[in-house]
Amino acid sequence: xxxxxxxxxxxxxxxxxxxxxxxxxxxxxxxxxxxxxxxxxxxxxxxxxxxxxxxxxxxxxxxxxxxxxxxxxxxxxxxxxxxxxxxxxxxxxxxxxxxxxxxxxxxxxxxxxxxxxxxxxxxxxxxxxxxxxxxxxxxxxxxxxxxxxxxxxxxxxxxxxxxxxxxxxxxxxxxxxxxxxxxxxxxxxxxxxxxxxxxxxxxxxxxxxxxxxxxxxxxxxxxxxxxxxxxxxxxxxxxxxxxxxxxxxxxxxxxxxxxxxxxxxxxxxxxxxxxxxxxxx
Amino acid sequence: xxxxxxxxxxxxxxxxxxxxxxxxxxxxxxxxxxxxxxxxxxxxxxxxxxxxxxxxxxxxxxxxxxxxxxxxxxxxxxxxxxxxxxxxxxxxxxxxxxxxxxxxxxxxxxxxxxxxxxxxxxxxxxxxxxxxxxxxxxxxxxxxxxxxxxxxxxxxxxxxxxxxxxxxxxxxxxxxxxxxxxxxxxxxxxxxxxxxxxxxxxxxxxxxxxxxxxxxxxxxxxxxxxxxxxxxxxxxxxxxxxxxxxxxxxxxxxxxxxxxxxxxxxxxxxxxxxxxxxxxx
Numbered sequence: 001x002x003x004x005x006x007x008x009x010x011x012x013x014x015x016x017x018x019x020x021x022x023x024x025x026x027x028x029x030x031x032x033x034x035x036x037x038x039x040x041x042x043x044x045x046x047x048x049x050x051x052x053x054x055x056x057x058x059x060x061x062x063x064x065x066x067x068x069x070x071x072x073x074x075x076x077x078x079x080x081x082x083x084x085x086x087x088x089x090x091x092x093x094x095x096x097x098x099x100x101x102x103x104x105x106x107x108x109x110x111x112x113x114x115x116x117x118x119x120x121x122x123x124x125x126x127x128x129x130x131x132x133x134x135x136x137x138x139x140x141x142x143x144x145x146x147x148x149x150x151x152x153x154x155x156x157x158x159x160x161x162x163x164x165x166x167x168x169x170x171x172x173x174x175x176x177x178x179x180x181x182x183x184x185x186x187x188x189x190x191x192x193x194x195x196x197x198x199x200x201x202x203x204x205x206x207x208x209x210x211x212x213x214x215x216x217x218x219x220x221x222x223x224x225x226x227x228x229x230x231x232x233x234x235x236x237x238x239x240x241x242x243x244x245x246x247x248x249x250x251x252x253x254x255x256x257x258x259x260x261x262x263x264x265x266x267x268x269x270x271x272x273x274x275x276x277x278x279x280x281x
Numbered sequence: 282x283x284x285x286x287x288x289x290x291x292x293x294x295x296x297x298x299x300x301x302x303x304x305x306x307x308x309x310x311x312x313x314x315x316x317x318x319x320x321x322x323x324x325x326x327x328x329x330x331x332x333x334x335x336x337x338x339x340x341x342x343x344x345x346x347x348x349x350x351x352x353x354x355x356x357x358x359x360x361x362x363x364x365x366x367x368x369x370x371x372x373x374x375x376x377x378x379x380x381x382x383x384x385x386x387x388x389x390x391x392x393x394x395x396x397x398x399x400x401x402x403x404x405x406x407x408x409x410x411x412x413x414x415x416x417x418x419x420x421x422x423x424x425x426x427x428x429x430x431x432x433x434x435x436x437x438x439x440x441x442x443x444x445x446x447x448x449x450x451x452x453x454x455x456x457x458x459x460x461x462x463x464x465x466x467x468x469x470x471x472x473x474x475x476x477x478x479x480x481x482x483x484x485x486x487x488x489x490x491x492x493x494x495x496x497x498x499x500x501x502x503x504x505x506x507x508x509x510x511x512x513x514x515x516x517x518x519x520x521x522x523x524x525x526x527x528x529x530x531x532x533x534x535x536x537x538x539x540x541x542x543x544x545x546x547x548x549x550x551x552x553x554x555x556x557x558x559x560x561x562x
Contacts, residue, residue: 040332041322046435048530051321120531148443151432154327162429162450165443249329249402272553 004232007032007242008223009068009092011059014042015251016150016189017074018258020097021241023220024072028227031239036063040246040272043150044077045119045188052121056082060090062244062271068092069232072223076101076187076215077119080127093226098122100222101185101215102131106139108211109183113140115174115202115210118187120145128187142178146170146188153190154254159197167194167201175205182206185213192216193257244269285513288313288523289504290349290373292340295323296532297431297470298355299539301378302522304501305353309508312520317344321527321553324431325358326400326469333402337363341371343525343552349373350513353504357382357468357496358400361408374507379403381503382466382496383412387420389492390464394421396455396483396491399468401426409468423459427451427469434471435535440478448475448482456486463487466494473497474538525550 008028010021014037021035036059038044044052056078060071071094073079073086079096087094105114116128123145132141148166157163175181184202186192192214202210227233241264245251248268255263289309291302295318302316317340319325325333337359341352352375354360354367360377368375386395397409404426413422429447438444456462465483467473473495483491508514522545526532529549536544 040328046531047321047528051528051530147436148429148432148438151429155428157429162443162446165446169443247328247332249332250327 003069004234006067006069007034008070008072009034009036009063009066010072010074011036011038011056011063011078012074012189013037013044013055013078014039015254015258018255019189019192020072020074020216020219022258022260023216024223025239025241027220027224029239030237031234033239033241034063034066034068035241035243037243037245037251038271039249039251043119044075045121045150046147047121049081049121049125052078052081053085056086058271060086060094062269064090064092070095070223070227072219073097074189074219076189077121080122080125093230095219095222095226097187097189097215097219098127098131100218101187101213102128103135104213104218105183105185106132106136108213109139111180111182112138113142113178113181114183114185115178115181116141116143116185116187117146117149117170117174117191118143119150120147122187128185140178142174142181144170144174149194150188150190153193156257158194163194163197164201167197168205171198171201171205175202181210182208183211183213185215187215189216241265243267246271284350285515287348287350288315289351289353290315290317290344290347291353291355292317292319292337292344292359293355293470294318294325294359295320296535296539299536300470300473301353301355301497301500303539303541304497305504306520306522308501308505310520311518312515314520314522315344315347315349316522316524318524318526318532319552320530320532324400325356326402326431327428328402330362330402330406333359333362334366337367339552341367343550345371345373351376351504351508353500354378355470355500357470358402361403361406374511376500376503376507378468378470378496378500379408379412381499382468382494383409384416385494385499386464386466387413387417389494390420392461392463393419394423394459394462395464395466396459396462397422397424397466397468398427398430398451398455398472399424400431401428403468409466421459423455423462425451425455430475431469431471434474437538439475444475444478445482448478449486452479452482452486456483462491463489464492464494466496468496470497522546524548527552
């Protein structure tokens, strides 16, 4: 099989990366996708860089074993702690969430002031701050960890009082730190589910219109560009999506909310026994 | 070393089990305790029975390798899915969270109607329902999964508007299901941190006084009884607490909130490589 006909590999700490898959399927409808959600060890956002890197290696090895032409790290925390390391170690190109999101934010801002929200790990890693500084050192950045947004999105509480008060508290902190922010990066795969609420609260708290940058969309566009540049685009036919998870308990219930369509092919796999991937579990 | 001089082993999915250690140190101040928090794979509450049992076996094997005379499963989800299996497999007595909590609730209720709150896994397992039915088949039970309480407790948001609204929503569901509940079981190690708020909201929503049963206290008392019955009480001297975690990222910050005192001895260990425990990470 020619390399261009291989699938795009996507891994995530859990189901959140399906928001990236959703964008990939819009941007590249003729590409096959192999998705791995590490639902047995989710979340990554509150764990150490060492743990997250170890899990990311496991995940990458599993997908490479199934044959992929390019690897997308959908999880922002795994991107923050896994790159550039995994890109150097692996025989395929590896794209993360942080750089595409940072570039898009720099393009979007008019005031030169950008806010970034994400998990504890992503924010503590300062990876968005560094990525933005590399592209546009003059842009000022404020960041805020929002640990409750992931459980709210998973519980499906995306627009009621609890979600609204939580958003007001986190975004109040963020916009209180730096005036004139006009661009907000949603630096976590779960946050697109809260997008309408975040747009409304951000605009209200900031007292001005705020552009939301969703790293899922940015990653999908970066993936298309990378495949085209490498001559790895697969032509014709509808792409297939194959999902693997390390724990199947909640994928049927939660997965479709993130993917935006039914999940037709899901298989549970055990990848944590010393990194030796095997089916079953 | 005589068996009575060995430590009590306690494992949990993460830091929440330190609320059980806190009660154990009050109830049995002269006993040594080895605690293992599986913080690299936390939480268990949303994962499948198979995954939780596999992790629980890993944890138990690690603690038995260090020498313990009795094993306490602090995590309600791990108790729900790991017992009675682990008790049959292991060479020491194993106590879980569910049975002591269930017995205490039966003793406390006057109306014969008990509410139980816990993680998705604990509630779906029906383990509290079964344990209560075994002791007192006439007692009626209503249950409610409360997935947001764990992240709220970990974020330290235990008394503000967000926590209050969340509690009102979950407890409103619970007390709406069954009238005249007078006893509420906190079926998760994190919930004692929300206790004052839960007591207030439960009483208001129920329109009557509601007794809160904290499984941590019940487990500590059950542990004392079990050690005395087996002639395994260690006399004299102040007991030492040794903590192991599989990911040390947040234990220093979050741990003391759960334990109620400073954590003096914490070591990070890697236990997930095919169940072979080794220090380092």
